[in-house]
Amino acid sequence: MMKNLFLSIPSLLLLLFSNFYVSIAGPTFEKSDLINFTKQACIQPGIPINPTVNPVGQNSATFFWFPGNPEGSAVINYFWVIGTSQNVTFGNGVVQGYTSSTWMATNDLSPNTTYYLRVYAISSCNNVPTLYSTSPPFTTSGPSCIQPAAPVNVIGTGLGQNSASLDWSSGNPSGSPTVTYYWVVGTSSNVIYGYGVAQGTTASNWVGTNALSPNTTYYLRVYAISSCNNVPTLYSTSPPFTTSGPSCIQPAAPVNVIGTGLGQNSASLDWSAGSPSGSPAITYYWVVGTSSTVTYGYGVAQGTTASNWVGTNALSPNTTYYLRVYAISSCNNVPTLYSTATFYYFRPSCIQPAAPVNVIGTGLGQNSASLDWSAGSPSGSPAITYYWVVGTSSTVTYGYGVAQGTTASNWVGTNALSPNTTYYLRVYAISSCNNVPTLYSTSPPFTTSGPSCIQPAAPVNVIGTGLGQNSASLDWSSGSPSGSPAITYYWVVGTSSTVTFGYGVAQGTTASNWVGTNALSPNTTYYLRVYAISSCNNVPTLYSTSPPFTTSGPSCIQPAAPVNVIGTGLGQNSASLDWSAGSPSGSPAITYYWVVGTSSNVTYGYGVAQGTTASNWVGTNALSPNTTYYLRVYAISSCNNVPTLYSTSPPFTTSGPSCIQPAAPVNVIGTGLGQNSASLDWSAGSPSGSPAITYYWVVGTSSNVTFGYGVAQGTTASNWVGTNALSPNTTYYLRVYAISSCNNVPTLYSTSPPFTTSGPSCIQPAAPVNVIGTGLGQNSASLDWSSGNPAGSPTIIYYWVVGTSSTVTFGYGVDQGTTTSNWVGTNALSPNTTYYLRVYAISSCNNVPTLYSTSPPFTTSGPSCIQPAAPVNVIGTGLGQNSASLDWSSGSPSGSPAIIYYWVVGTSSTVTFGYGVDQVLRQVIG
Numbered sequence: 001m002m003k004n005l006f007l008s009i010p011s012l013l014l015l016l017f018s019n020f021y022v023s024i025a026g027p028t029f030e031k032s033d034l035i036n037f038t039k040q041a042c043i044q045p046g047i048p049i050n051p052t053v054n055p056v057g058q059n060s061a062t063f064f065w066f067p068g069n070p071e072g073s074a075v076i077n078y079f080w081v082i083g084t085s086q087n088v089t090f091g092n093g094v095v096q097g098y099t100s101s102t103w104m105a106t107n108d109l110s111p112n113t114t115y116y117l118r119v120y121a122i123s124s125c126n127n128v129p130t131l132y133s134t135s136p137p138f139t140t141s142g143p144s145c146i147q148p149a150a151p152v153n154v155i156g157t158g159l160g161q162n163s164a165s166l167d168w169s170s171g172n173p174s175g176s177p178t179v180t181y182y183w184v185v186g187t188s189s190n191v192i193y194g195y196g197v198a199q200g201t202t203a204s205n206w207v208g209t210n211a212l213s214p215n216t217t218y219y220l221r222v223y224a225i226s227s228c229n230n231v232p233t234l235y236s237t238s239p240p241f242t243t244s245g246p247s248c249i250q251p252a253a254p255v256n257v258i259g260t261g262l263g264q265n266s267a268s269l270d271w272s273a274g275s276p277s278g279s280p281a282i283t284y285y286w287v288v289g290t291s292s293t294v295t296y297g298y299g300v301a302q303g304t305t306a307s308n309w310v311g312t313n314a315l316s317p318n319t320t321y322y323l324r325v326y327a328i329s330s331c332n333n334v335p336t337l338y339s340t341a342t343f344y345y346f347r348p349s350c351i352q353p354a355a356p357v358n359v360i361g362t363g364l365g366q367n368s369a370s371l372d373w374s375a376g377s378p379s380g381s382p383a384i385t386y387y388w389v390v391g392t393s394s395t396v397t398y399g400y401g402v403a404q405g406t407t408a409s410n411w412v413g414t415n416a417l418s419p420n421t422t423y424y425l426r427v428y429a430i431s432s433c434n435n436v437p438t439l440y441s442t443s444p445p446f447t448t449s450g451p452s453c454i455q456p457a458a459p460v461n462v463i464g465t466g467l468g469q470n471s472a473s474l475d476w477s478s479g480s481p482s483g484s485p486a487i488t489y490y491w492v493v494g495t496s497s498t499v500t501f502g503y504g505v506a507q508g509t510t511a512s513n514w515v516g517t518n519a520l521s522p523n524t525t526y527y528l529r530v531y532a533i534s535s536c537n538n539v540p541t542l543y544s545t546s547p548p549f550t551t552s553g554p555s556c557i558q559p560a561a562p563v564n565v566i567g568t569g570l571g572q573n574s575a576s577l578d579w580s581a582g583s584p585s586g587s588p589a590i591t592y593y594w595v596v597g598t599s600s601n602v603t604y605g606y607g608v609a610q611g612t613t614a615s616n617w618v619g620t621n622a623l624s625p626n627t628t629y630y631l632r633v634y635a636i637s638s639c640n641n642v643p644t645l646y647s648t649s650p651p652f653t654t655s656g657p658s659c660i661q662p663a664a665p666v667n668v669i670g671t672g673l674g675q676n677s678a679s680l681d682w683s684a685g686s687p688s689g690s691p692a693i694t695y696y697w698v699v700g701t702s703s704n705v706t707f708g709y710g711v712a713q714g715t716t717a718s719n720w721v722g723t724n725a726l727s728p729n730t731t732y733y734l735r736v737y738a739i740s741s742c743n744n745v746p747t748l749y750s751t752s753p754p755f756t757t758s759g760p761s762c763i764q765p766a767a768p769v770n771v772i773g774t775g776l777g778q779n780s781a782s783l784d785w786s787s788g789n790p791a792g793s794p795t796i797i798y799y800w801v802v803g804t805s806s807t808v809t810f811g812y813g814v815d816q817g818t819t820t821s822n823w824v825g826t827n828a829l830s831p832n833t834t835y836y837l838r839v840y841a842i843s844s845c846n847n848v849p850t851l852y853s854t855s856p857p858f859t860t861s862g863p864s865c866i867q868p869a870a871p872v873n874v875i876g877t878g879l880g881q882n883s884a885s886l887d888w889s890s891g892s893p894s895g896s897p898a899i900i901y902y903w904v905v906g907t908s909s910t911v912t913f914g915y916g917v918d919q920v921l922r923q924v925i926g
Contacts, residue, residue, distance in 0.1 A: 042125035045072025048102075051080075051117045051135040052744035058111035058141050062624070063744075064103040065119050067599060068130060075124040075603050076100060082109070086116045086134055086708060093118075100606025101597035103624055112228060114139045114696075114708055114715075136739060136746030137696055137707040139715040145228030147712075147725045148175025149676065151205075154222050156185065156241040161214035164241065166207050168222050171233065173724065178227040183207060188818060189219045189237055189797060196221075214245025215331070231712075231725060240820075248331030250779065250827050251278025254308075257325055257341040259288065264317035269310050271325050271339065281330040286310060292322045292340055318350075318433075334828060350433030353380025356410075359427050361390065361446040366419035369446065371412050373427050376438065383432040388412060394424045394442055401426075419450025453536030456483025459513075462530050464493065464549040469522035472549065474515050476530050479541065486535040491515060497527045497545055504529075523553025556639035559586025562616075567596065567631035567652040574621040575652065577631050581616065582644070589638040594618060600630045600648055626656025659742030662689025665719075668736050670699065670755040675728035678755065680721050682736050685747065692741040697721060703733045703751055728759025762845035765792025768822075771839050773802065773858040778831035781858065783824050785839050788850065795820065795844040802826060806836045806854055832862025868895025876905065 046068025053063040067076065077100055081093035090096055094115070095108040109115060117135035122128065149171025157165045166183060180203060184196035193199055197218070198211040212218060220238035225231065252274025260268045269286060283306060287299035296302055300321070301314040315321060324338045354376025362370045371388060385408060389401035398404055402423070403416040417423060425443040430436065457479025465473045474491060488511060492504035501507055505526070506519040520526060528546040533539065560582030568576045577594060591614060595607035604610055608629070609620040623629060631649035636642065663685030671679045680697060694717060698710035707713055711732070712723040726732060734752035739745065766788025774782045783800060797820055801813035810816055814835070815828040829835060837855035842848065869891025877885040886903060904916035913919055 041073070042123060043070050043073040044126065044128060045076050045121040045123055045130055046070055047130045048078060048119045048121055048133040050745060051119045051133050053082075053115070053117045053135050053138040054741060054744045055109075055138050055140050059109050060105065060107035061109060061115075061138065061140070062103070062105045063117050063135070064598070064624070064627075065133065066102060068121060068133075071599065071601070072121065072123045073125060073601065076599060076601055077122050077124070077606065078102065078119055079122065079129070080104060080117065080119045082106065082115050082117050084113065084115055084708065086118075086137070086706070088116060088118055089132075090118075090120075098606075100599065100602045101608045103598055103608050103627070109140050111140055112145060114713070116708070135744075136737070138739070138744065139694075139696070145226060145714075146173050146176040147229065147231060147723070148179050148224040148226055148233055149173055149724060150233040151181065151222045151224055151236045154220055154236045154238040156218060156220035156238045158212075158218075158241050158243040159208075161243055161245045162212050163208065163210040164212055164218070164220075164243065166209060166220050168205055168220075168236065170205065171224065171236075175224060175226045176228070179203065179224050180227070181205070181222055181224050182232070183220065183222045185209060185212065185218050185220050187216065187218055189221075189240070191219060191221060192235075193221075193223075212243050214243055215248065216245070217242045234727075245331065248329060249276050249279040250332065250334060251282050251327040251329055251336055252276055253336040254284065254325045254327055254339045257323055257339045259321060259323035259341050261315075262311075265315050266311065266313040267315060267321070267323075269312060269323050271308055271323075271341075273308065274327065274336065274339075278327060278329045279331065282306065283328050283330070284308070284325055285328065285335070286323065286325045288312060288315065288321050288323050290319065290321060292324075294322060294324060295338075296324075296326075337830070350431060351378050351381040352434065352436060353384050353429040353431055353438055354378055355438040356386065356427045356429055356441045359425055359441045359443040361423060361425035361443045363417075363423075363446050363448040364413075366448055366450050367417050368413065368415040369417060369423070369425075369448065371414065371425050371443075373410055373425075373441065375410065376429065376441075380429060380431045381433065384408065385430050385432070386410070386427055387430065387437070388425065388427045390414060390417070390423050390425050392421065392423060394426075394445070396424060396426060397440075398426075398428075417448050419448055420453075421450075422447045450536075453534060454481055454484040455537065455539060456487050456532040456534055456541055457481055458541040459489065459530045459532055459544045462528055462544045462546040464526060464528035464546045466520075466526075466549050466551045467516075469552050470520050471516065471518040472520060472526070472528075472551065474517060474528050474546075476513055476528075476544065478513065479532065479544075483532060483534045484536070487511065488533050488535070489513070489530055490533065490540070491528065491530045493517060493520070493526050493528050495524065495526060497529075497548070499527060499529060500543075501529075501531075520551050522551055523556075525550045556637060557584055557587040558640065558642060559590050559635040559637055559644055560584055561644040562592065562633045562635055562647045565631055565633050565647045565649040567629060567649045569623075569629075569652050569654045570619075572625035572655050573623050574619065575623060575629070575631075575654065577618050577620065577649075579616055579631075579633050579647065582635065582647075586635060586637045587639065590614065591636050591638070592616070592633055593636065593643070594631065594633045596620060596623070596629050596631050598627065598629055600632075600651070602630060602632060603646075604632075604634075623654050624656075625654055626659075628653045659740060660687055660690040661743065661745060662693050662738040662740055662747055663687055664747040665695065665736045665738055665750045668734055668750045668752040670732060670734035670752045672726075672732075672755050672757040673722075675757055675759050676726050677722065677724040678726060678732070678734075678757065680723065680734050680752075682719055682734075682750065684719065685738065685750075689738060689740045690742065693717065694739050694741070695719070695736055696739065696746070697734065697736045699723060699726070699732050699734050701730065701732055703735075703754070705733060705735060706749075707735075707737075726757050728757055729762070730759070731756045762843065763790050763793040764846065764848060765796050765841040765843055765850055766790055767850040768798065768839045768841055768853045771837055771853045771855040773835060773837035773855045775829075775835075775858050775860040776825075778860055778862050779829050780825065780827040781829055781835070781837075781860065783826060783837050783855075785822055785837075785853065785855075787822065788841065788853075792841060792843045793845065797842050797844070798822070798839055799842065799849070800824060800837065800839045802829070802835050802837050804833065804835060806838075806857070808836060808838060809852075810838075810840075829860050831860055834859045866893050866895045868899050869893060871901065 049066040051065040055061045079098045081090045081096035083093040118132045151168040153169040184193045184199040186196040198209040254271040256272040287296045287302040289299040301312040323341045356373040358374040389398045389404040391401040403414040426440045459476040461477040492501045492507040494504040506517040562579040564580040595604045595610040597607040609622040632646045665682040667683040698707045698713040700710040712725040735749045768785040770786040801810045801816035803813040815826045871888040873889040904913045904919040906916035
């Protein structure tokens, strides 16, 4: 009769889904049987029920839940996570883990912080998770916390070109236990921390900074955060303050821009300062490129200088370049427009080579060849480089061959080839004067020499012979043919007849027909597999496989599952755990693995208490009060390490105090006491609950606001709290629920009628009127407007933008900014250009913008402009095989101030610039 076969838990799960061959040896027979293991039914667990948390001090909590309905099978793991959001997911919490029990504890939490516990379940039989189940919010204890009011008397005082004194006073209340001030300085009255030109944190009411720019208007903004709740106050903003600085003259664009080629690679680059030249310090940004619109950073050469000349030697021969220059003053960092010049280079005549001819590859041995060719006609000038490549394809290209390189001669040799292989040589030529490649020229095929190669047949007579508990002799014979010139045998031993090299319990290579191994396990059936490879082609034969062979091992009696498994609760935290050995008890040494959990399917490693013992009893004091548990035990023999099935006790329960669930709070009232504070009151429901009740309160602008998402919230054991974290003139709701410490199950929320804080009146401004832009020169304008009716309160900020469109919006103009006055000036405009000024207003009390108001168009001044007529007398005269004289006269009028002629030569009478066989942009000054 065949006995039950037990394996370790991972192997058991694998067997449940598979068919296996199992070899069984006994005193009177040896037989291989196909044992069919039938998949057990899989029950998907329901979502865990009533996740409940009991905070225990500033950093720790115990928590539990109940299995879903159905509980599921075969082994249920619960994945739990604790975080500050009720949507926290596993892997993103402040603490998390998994267990097969329904109880855990942690001491990794932060004081005075509200958390949520979330749990989902997965069955080992299908690994499909349930949805999350989420606990009510719970809060750890912590020191008393007073929320600071926003800072007051915020003042920034410029102390020079780069520094300022930044001062403020604490609000009322100042807050506790430790208040940190976050300050930021920026050019906008709405600048926020992290985006300023200077910022930092301090516990005092003053800082200094020296990170500012000269002659610039700034705002200081400050908010406060208490260390006890990390809730920021609103920002408080200073009046604008300005650093000192020298007067600033914006430079005009450079003039007289000239590039002069000095050779094949160098040039002199010259220009003059525009008028005005600008102050206090002018930097010229220059760039040289092959395009008349090349910009700084994208040229073939570029740099900065304070002088009116630089030289460069980074250019290429016979290439047309453009020099472009603009100027920036250190006082405002506003660039001028580019000024552009054209210059040329000349180099010797260039003869394009023809493709190489007489291309021959000659194999000289197993690895080497002589590679020869002749120059085409013409051979080309001034310097010719040949690019050669050898490959097994007649279309191989340079960079993808087995050998390749460049040379100025008509021959190279290579020794990078393989024996007995056919190759092609391909060559093309490039002249240094234009870098244009010829077509490839390809040799006839040529072949390297090599030894003859006989592919071996698969090995035969493959036999593995067990020599003891750990060793075996592994033998085989060469197939027919045996192969040449050198044969390597790859052998592998494994427990499967399809094991492959690299995945066995023992493996290696050899040139002989035998190896031995001592890396095997006792009393185990193995297979030997062998294949052969010849060194001449590296092609493996098929595997040859031995009959199964078995190592020897000691006698082993598998224990039966334990019986009489009983757990007995001895108090609120302890129990006596007892069982008896099954029949047979097993040999030679039996270890019992025991686990206690709240599920009758709890497994070792996932219980609230567990361990191993050689006896039939243990005690534990790691249990929770008033909780039902199960004891589960299995046995393992040291001779085969195969576990029995679990044996499970009837449920047993620890003792614990009685628990009264509170009703939802009643008489919930919020009363506004000023612009930022309110009194929050409620009464206990009936019954009030026991033994200790905690109230969770939250204030928000919605009647559905939940704890963790309010503008103010907290926990208390009393029926009243106060808050000063509210905003002026705002309607709020107070919501409260209660939790008893004995079961941590929350009541429903109770919600107050709406209540409103007081606040100053807010007058929305009308759109600005009388919007006028007045050009003051080529680059500047005066921008003026008047307040609308009403002007608005308490503080109005005007957003202005200048652009070439009457619908330009803030952020997309050629210049823009904010101001509290009715005028600004700009010097960022272009000459002889029509612009529009657009302005809208925002009140600090509601941050709602008005519509834009738009000025009539206004125009900056600039030199007069005469449109040129089309050129006349356009004549092209051929001067030889490759050259021509191209002539034309100015039309009437010739135009001003500077005329650029675009010319193009092509084979069509409709050829356009950019598509000709030659073209250039030539500027005529004057």
